[in-house]
Amino acid sequence: MLEIISGRSVKKLDADFISDRGITSHRLMENAAQAFCDWFEKKYHRNDRIGICCGHGNNGGDGLAIARLLWRKGFDVVVFLVGDHDNASADCRLNRELLPDKLPAVSLTEEDIQHIEFDFDVIIDALLGIGVNRPLSGDFLALVKRLNRLIHVNKIAVDIPSGLPSDECVEGDAFIADITISFQFPKYSLLFPEHAGFVGHLKVANIGISQPFFGQFSEGKYYLQYKDVAKRHLRFGRFSHKGDFGKVLVCGGSYGSMGALKMAATASLRTGSGLVTCLAPKCGMGILQSSLPEAQVLTGEGENELAGSVDSESLSRFDAIGIGPGMGTSQTSSCFLGKFLENYKGPLVIDADGINILAKQPGLLNYLNENVILTPHVKEFERLVGPCQNHKERLDKALEFSMKHGCILILKGAHTAISLPNGKQYFNSTGNKHMATGGSGDVLTGMITSFLGQGYSVENAAVCGVYQHGLAGQIASKNRLRGTIASDIVEAIPRTYILLKID
Ligand SMILES: NC(=O)C1=CN([C@@H]2O[C@H](COP(=O)(O)OP(=O)(O)OC[C@H]3O[C@@H](n4cnc5c(N)ncnc54)[C@H](OP(=O)(O)O)[C@@H]3O)[C@@H](O)[C@H]2O)[C@@H](O)CC1
Ligand SMILES: Nc1ncnc2c1ncn2[C@@H]1O[C@H](COP(=O)(O)OP(=O)(O)O)[C@@H](O)[C@H]1O
Numbered sequence: 001m002l003e004i005i006s007g008r009s010v011k012k013l014d015a016d017f018i019s020d021r022g023i024t025s026h027r028l029m030e031n032a033a034q035a036f037c038d039w040f041e042k043k044y045h046r047n048d049r050i051g052i053c054c055g056h057g058n059n060g061g062d063g064l065a066i067a068r069l070l071w072r073k074g075f076d077v078v079v080f081l082v083g084d085h086d087n088a089s090a091d092c093r094l095n096r097e098l099l100p101d102k103l104p105a106v107s108l109t110e111e112d113i114q115h116i117e118f119d120f121d122v123i124i125d126a127l128l129g130i131g132v133n134r135p136l137s138g139d140f141l142a143l144v145k146r147l148n149r150l151i152h153v154n155k156i157a158v159d160i161p162s163g164l165p166s167d168e169c170v171e172g173d174a175f176i177a178d179i180t181i182s183f184q185f186p187k188y189s190l191l192f193p194e195h196a197g198f199v200g201h202l203k204v205a206n207i208g209i210s211q212p213f214f215g216q217f218s219e220g221k222y223y224l225q226y227k228d229v230a231k232r233h234l235r236f237g238r239f240s241h242k243g244d245f246g247k248v249l250v251c252g253g254s255y256g257s258m259g260a261l262k263m264a265a266t267a268s269l270r271t272g273s274g275l276v277t278c279l280a281p282k283c284g285m286g287i288l289q290s291s292l293p294e295a296q297v298l299t300g301e302g303e304n305e306l307a308g309s310v311d312s313e314s315l316s317r318f319d320a321i322g323i324g325p326g327m328g329t330s331q332t333s334s335c336f337l338g339k340f341l342e343n344y345k346g347p348l349v350i351d352a353d354g355i356n357i358l359a360k361q362p363g364l365l366n367y368l369n370e371n372v373i374l375t376p377h378v379k380e381f382e383r384l385v386g387p388c389q390n391h392k393e394r395l396d397k398a399l400e401f402s403m404k405h406g407c408i409l410i411l412k413g414a415h416t417a418i419s420l421p422n423g424k425q426y427f428n429s430t431g432n433k434h435m436a437t438g439g440s441g442d443v444l445t446g447m448i449t450s451f452l453g454q455g456y457s458v459e460n461a462a463v464c465g466v467y468q469h470g471l472a473g474q475i476a477s478k479n480r481l482r483g484t485i486a487s488d489i490v491e492a493i494p495r496t497y498i499l500l501k502i503d
């Protein structure tokens, strides 16, 4: 897991790391530049023309070191200097002195920026990093605006697109990157949807600061990695039987929305549940039995929506339950949910209309507890907690909600955030825009319910479900792109186990 540290703590972390390991700050910058170049070399060609724009702080220092390393490898590089280089940071100055004599380095004034020709295949932005402390102005703003207007150029930001603050939402302009290479961990603000247009594709480059070292600076925010997820999985033995893989119930569906329940149930089966039962209104019987023969179907009292109640003894037969997909928010469904929450205290996922009902009947929030996982998307979340100004506020409120109600809250989207009652927040690194298609949230519900039923802790079920759901989305969309549908994500779930080397 990568710790996400706020910008204000990074300076202290760097200083402590440097004194602890007896290395110089120049060495750390060299590591960062080397990590960038290792990635760059694999992607670009020696005949690409590369412009590197460098400010006067350590981000500029990174840019100058990158220029030197690429030049030595035979790349065609030009450096542009902006800002107050007479008062540059020590490592920026040192890297400027280390530039080879023949490497062109041009100082730009605000006036030059308007007229100079930028004829490059690649622009590398090393103007400002996490030290940005005010909106862009003067020559920085002029250059960023000019670069943003260039077309047919690959634009890469070093650490963070210049102008974006590391932990807050941007005010004013910032560099618009196609790719951002962030050092050691993704800076917090790179995960905000408001910044997606600036960040482009996000990559994290290791610069050699060990994770245990980061632990001392932990702020309880983590970026999920493959290896953290693989080790959370339970292993099953040669003699495992259906019971070991768990009996789960998925409740929901209503007239015209039975597909949501079907997708959640299929996802539970594909995630490995031993037995999956659907609880649907009567109108769902034929649909579910014929479209999903592997599942059992129970029908409640209602014809077109779930009605009445199910007694606690019947519910306790299941190892875990997922409720909400397609269930509607009518008075009848709301009453059903209320009685259900009264009667069932086991591992539970509440999604979709289940959440919408909680928003309409806040009294039901009293039933939330440490066994419950809520999976709202942004709109459902705001119905629950009220409108938020920006994603940062949403993330703060998600954590507050989780701590207040003692349950896990999964705020879905790109970089889905999993908030835990102990104050930790995990951010997902898998998934892509092709998952933004009707029903993909129902798939997540089915997957998490399945993990709960298999005996995973609520935290591990949430983490494995979210990460693997994103992975399934990536696999499903590889050859389908925007033609991906939720059923493709379900179909891809088994292949995520192959990638994770878990049988
Ligand atoms: N472990 C790591 O993460 C490592 C990090 N490293 C790198 O260091 C970078 C951080 O470097 P940094 O602290 O020197 O700050 P940076 O962003 O270059 O800004 C410089 C100065 O610019 C100024 N300034 C602020 N706003 C401004 C504005 N709008 N317009 C104009 N000027 C503005 C402000 O000074 P001021 O003018 O306020 O005196 C500020 O101090 C980091 O992003 C990464 O690339 C790696 O090298 C090694 C390991
Ligand atoms: N751009 C994206 N990047 C990564 N994951 C995404 C993206 N857009 C959507 N998703 C994922 O797809 C799912 C969509 O869920 P949801 O909005 O509830 O869909 P539905 O209500 O149609 O079932 C979530 O798990 C979300 O994280």
Ligand SMILES: [K+]
Pocket: 059, 125, 126, 127, 128, 129, 157, 158, 159, 160, 161, 162
């Ligand atoms: K930058």
